[in-house]
Amino acid sequence: MQQAIIGYHRDEEGHWVAELACGHDQHVRHQPPWTERPWVLTEHGRRSRLGLAPTHRQCERGEPRDRP
Secondary structure: OEOOEEEEEEOOOOOEEEEEOOOOEEEOOOEOOOEOOHHHHOHHHHHHOOOOOOEOOHHHHOOOOOOO
């Protein structure tokens, strides 16, 4: 399932987390060589991804929302 990114925040360890329209959160780390997301490192890059819909599984599994 896909849900649009509506915002971002940092977790307690300083990693970027995408806030999805469904109320779930999804980490969007840039951790080469396994995960290449250099767009996460700048405000412009993060803004450029607002409205895009990454695949996530929380909705499919019926998990409760992370945010109200």
